[in-house]
Amino acid sequence: MSNILRDLPTLYDKAQGLQNILISRATGGDGNNSDYAILRKTILESQFNTLVPDFVRHARDLNQFWQMIKHRYGSYAERREFIYSEFQNLIEAIEFDKSGMSPAFEKSIEVINSGYIDGMWKKAIDRKVNDPEGAITLSRSLIESVCKHILDLERVSYDKNSDLSELYKRTSELLKMSASQYETNLIFKQILGGCSGIVNGLGQLRNSVGDAHGQGVINIKPKPRHAELAVNLAGSMSHFLLSSYEESFKGR
Template sequence: MEHRFDDHYTEAASLQNLMVAIAQGGQEGEADYVRLRQALIGDPTIEPLLPIFVKTCRTKLQFWGYIQPISKTYKGRREHIYGAFQRLLDFLERDGRAPADKNVTGVLEKFDAEHVHAAWAKALERRTADPEGAITSARTLLESVCKHILDEEEVAYDDKDDLPKLYRKTAEKLNIAPSQHTEDVFKMILGGCTAVVEGLGTLRNRLSDAHGKGKVAARPQPRHAELAVNLSGALTQFVLSTWEARNER
């Protein structure tokens, strides 16, 4: 069952309040701390937004050891905790993802490559705050999926192959290359997918943080990042769904 983002908001707010209580000397239960922490860490989409102390403090005692030296006052500890949770709560309050994001995440949940989950999570997280990073992650996502499928299918490729070349090899293996179809409508749609892949590579090369910039350089805006992430997510979903259907035959 899909874990709704309003559930995560409640869990994050509850964990924040629990940690504030612990930081002020409260005797809140260990079981609640562990349960709430695990519920949040278990979702790769929000894991990058978690405060570092949530990731590293597995028990209430460990968190107490972390928070004590942060400030001698309860106020200082509260402010530290509230500040660390702000990005996560803001993200969840907006429901975190558009419907398309959830569809892609649903497909990726069946996919056990951790680096693919990480690329998608970073792309989602960075769309507004770090458009350059989001564009880089969008391309990394598609590259990682193509390489994983090629590895599984024992198709050779060079580590220096760029995204368009990796996608062409993957598409040919999955029978979704335009040249493998005769009907005009399929050739047009699949040709559009190839054009999107080439466009993602060009957009990333021109706008992302993968290359150095001169004094006068175009800076990507959130709308550019939104476009890149949505295109990459849609293609990733299509490629993985096609591969899954092929393996079920």
């Protein structure tokens, strides 16, 4: 049984996967007909169905697609260019749509109105499957950017070379969500201490398996599930920071 829907979690991933299957079939590869059928059906049933290329609508399987493409274009380069151009509008529409973003996090981004953070979050989501190392690096950078934005907005100074743990410490103290500020409330102290541990862990994970540093002889390769964990944790912590900032300073 195919696991294609699990392996390609976002609609963007699925559109890219469908495109890649077609390119493989058009350039000498076999392609997986079952995966093609599943992805084709998923995209045709999505809100972006009007942007699906006509040849995908008409080709119910890869054999039908092959009969079309082999006569229309003689070279591999021409076939790749044709498929890329036909998929461009669909993939761009999905890429710049915010439906794959957590509604709560999307709303919290509006607090500081940062297109940079918005774009970083979407890139992290998009890279979970095909580029786990990049997704992990972006996850760490996401939290770092949120911390710096909050500190900048409140004119709190910090060393530009500060690592993530130091940035988070200063931000959490500003927002009164540092574990050290809750010595008399053990439950909140434990929860907030766990938040700090998550952030520090993401920073260390990025350093050990992300693509920000070169790898030695022992090259640790993260898998999509590791990247998904990192992206989800980064998104949750970033939303928590932004919503805490809004709650603390919304009355000004």
